[in-house]
Amino acid sequence: MIRIYNTLSREKEIFKAITPKKVNMYVCGPTVYNYIHIGNARSAIAFDVVRRYLEYRGYDVKYVSNFTDVDDKIINRAREEGVDEMTIANKYATAFDEDTLPLNIRPASVRSRATEVIPDIITFVQDLVTKGYAYESQGDVYFRAKKFHGYGILAHQDLAEMEANAAGRLNDEEMTRKEDPIDFAVWKASHSEEEISWQSPWGKGRPGWHIECSVMSQKYLANTLDIHGGGIDLAFPHHTNEMAQSEARTGQKFVNYWMHNGFVNVNNEKMSKSLGNFTTLHDMLANYDDPMTIRYFLATTQYRRPINYSSETLEQARGALDRIRTGYRNLLFRMDNAVVGSDSTIEDEIKQHVRDFEFAMDDDFNTPNALASVFELVTLANTYTDENEVKKATAELLLESISTMMGIFGVDGLADRSELTTEQKSLLEARVVARQMHNFELSDQLRNQLRDLGISVEDTATGQRWKHER
RNA sequence: GGUAAUAUAGCCAAGUGGUAAGGCAACGGUCUGCAAAACCGUCAUCGCCGGUUCGACUCCGGUUAUUACCUCCA
Known part of the structure; x- marks a missing residue:
């Protein structure tokens, strides 16, 4: 009997799959505008462990995740570098695959990109408009948050409070476009010829951030998911909005178990660009010779707890x-x-x-x-x-x-499978002979030589044993 | 301000209404030609103050500290 902490109920609940022995899980993937950071890696690892354990327990797990490949950050990055958006997205999507490989993060069953499901997104938005849950305004389409009963309960936020906060943040122009400050965009009008856009019933534009996950999870999995995961910061607004959209469209429960992983802090501080402690996995792998230690470090703290990353904690791992x-x-x-x-x-x-x-x-x-x-x-x-x-x-x-x-x-390679060179082999053989003849001076000398070649030698009751020093 | 989470040994980190898993480090011992590895042993009364209870670190109240979220950050 597996129990899972559900963010929605704030309780551990007994896990019951919708279809016996099958699990549909959806995990929010990164926006591909940069190399992923150690926090993204933690999230991917946390849910990779969930997946592996469920499979170990006999479940057939279908694991769907996304790359957000159209979004303000990508557009900005593309503009900065003077290339088009897809060049940026492709580069970092490829980097994601390359960097997660040494950490033994298994590829998703389906990894979809937002730009691959544009027609589905448009249909989805049209449905929301038809049902009265969304409205067009100056080429944007907004979701009527308040019309969805229970908006904000996932993040346990007070509606009136959110409304006031949002109102304080928005400028006049945004206020006039929205019926209510807490409404959020499901489709955004294009304001420039250069930026990427698609033709839609509301003119040229692109999807809002949250809509892709609602669309993909429904398209590749089902109306109701067993598990939906992501970082704790996604509970609001991202998952809150996903839930509102999806349930508004289908009239069915969106997710049975909401799972959120905790953050990775660096030297006890939140990792952020402004603090200058933003550590990408790409750099980390380039500067550290043992990826399995990174995997071990990120996988062995309970997924909801924060992890404090420092050179000291990594060495302990x-x-x-x-x-x-x-x-x-x-x-x-x-x-x-x-x-x-x-x-x-x-x-x-x-x-x-x-x-x-x-x-x-x-x-x-x-x-x-x-x-x-x-x-x-x-x-x-x-x-x-x-x-x-x-x-x-x-x-x-x-x-x-x-x-x-x-x-x-997800920690593999417990045995040392690398081969010895001819030189290393002959030194080891020579040392066995030296020890048989009780020539310890020579055997110690050979041991030092081998150490210099990256091989450590130990003597045991059943003979000499070696391993590669890292 | 609102909503949450966390506070356990030098460090990391579990856990329970009946007197604290595990790991790293440290120290002592065994083994070893030496070493390494390993094994054995030592090492905390659970932020603070009250309350409930036969009994709390575990429940309740308060308090302090840290952290997170409150529209696009995993």
């Missing part, structure tokens, strides 16, 4: 991940002389830790608790490695359990 990797490799090393058979006591313990892991993940994807079970397994792996006799089936079960759980976090 690396140390913790190294403990898991080492335990895994320690056991893998013993596989060579493992004997046929199994140890039922050990296997019972393994199974208990796996159950604990599942129990933690079932509780709103409590990754820190789940991780504790992984560490229990690692300790078990290490103590088992120290035994005189290791049984093959049991060792395999341990290895498999650890890699499966880490795989749910």
